[in-house]
Amino acid sequence: MALRRARTLLDAGAQVQVIAPQQHPDFAALPVTALSRHYRRGDLSGAALVIAATGSADVNAAVVRDAQAQGSLVNDAADATRGNWRFPAQAERAGVQVAVTSGRELPLLAQALAERITALLPDEESLDGWTARRELAITQPDTQRAASLDALRADIRRAVGLA
Numbered sequence: 001m002a003l004r005r006a007r008t009l010l011d012a013g014a015q016v017q018v019i020a021p022q023q024h025p026d027f028a029a030l031p032v033t034a035l036s037r038h039y040r041r042g043d044l045s046g047a048a049l050v051i052a053a054t055g056s057a058d059v060n061a062a063v064v065r066d067a068q069a070q071g072s073l074v075n076d077a078a079d080a081t082r083g084n085w086r087f088p089a090q091a092e093r094a095g096v097q098v099a100v101t102s103g104r105e106l107p108l109l110a111q112a113l114a115e116r117i118t119a120l121l122p123d124e125e126s127l128d129g130w131t132a133r134r135e136l137a138i139t140q141p142d143t144q145r146a147a148s149l150d151a152l153r154a155d156i157r158r159a160v161g162l163a
């Protein structure tokens with residue numbers, strides 16, 4: 001679990017520190033700093049986002065409490081309602097990102113919706129074409145500009161399946 005979270009955070013550009021007595025061997029290949037020991041109060045100092053993902057509910061509760069006391073965002077991997085951060089399913093193509101949360105614990109729905117949305121995401125060529133059209137449109141005089149943006153809006157809406 002911690003490994004999956006670490007990959008998500010690294011993909012988002014975070015600096016990741018892992019604290020656990022036993023760590024999955026795949027951590028060795030990741031650019032994380034690792035402490036091979038039990039969690040101690042004080043370990044969270046300076047952390048913007050904290051994930052409690054031990055198998056122990058008591059340790060996770062202590063981590064959540066300590067994180068909240070210092071004002072950090074925190075996720076309890078065993079129960080998202082105990083923290084204030086949730087992990088969404090993600091759809092991404094050519095820089096366009098959509099995050100889907102079920103607002104509850106229903107990851108299979110979030111994943112299914114993210115998969116459906118991925119199929120709607122435009123390719124790089126379309127994005128580049130629309131961006132160029134927008135850049136041109138916003139340099140035009142008012143009436144022409146409105147017509148160009150309306151035409152672009154209609155094309156974009158059609159491309160994502162809207163009437």
Ligand SMILES: C[C@@]1(CC(=O)O)c2cc3[nH]c(cc4nc(cc5[nH]c(cc(n2)[C@H]1CCC(=O)O)[C@@](C)(CC(=O)O)[C@@H]5CCC(=O)O)C(CC(=O)O)=C4CCC(=O)O)c(CCC(=O)O)c3CC(=O)O
Binds near residue numbers: 076079101
């Ligand atoms: C609350 C949340 C976490 C949070 O935000 O804190 C949460 C909670 C839990 N997930 C559990 C199980 C599974 N999670 C997945 C998959 C994903 N889970 C993700 C998010 C979230 N999962 C958040 C809610 C999201 C929402 O609903 O909106 C995704 C979308 C994103 C991500 O994890 O990065 C990711 C897709 C990754 C991808 O697309 O690649 C699969 C399927 C699989 O692995 O393929 C299973 C097995 C099937 C099943 O159990 O449904 C368990 C039981 C654990 C146990 O057995 O103990 C809990 C805990 C509980 O429910 O208590």
Ligand SMILES: NC(=O)C1=CN([C@@H]2O[C@H](COP(=O)(O)OP(=O)(O)OC[C@H]3O[C@@H](n4cnc5c(N)ncnc54)[C@H](O)[C@@H]3O)[C@@H](O)[C@H]2O)C=CC1
Binds near residue numbers: 020024038053056
């Ligand atoms: N949100 C989700 O999608 C999922 C959540 N989970 C939850 O995540 C948690 C972890 O599950 P797994 O990764 O499968 O368990 P795991 O047993 O593989 O890993 C637990 C890790 O916690 C470490 N640990 C134990 N005591 C510790 C302490 N005092 N201080 C620091 N580290 C300590 C262990 O060394 C180990 O590395 C569980 O609470 C489980 O319910 C599990 C699967 C999916």
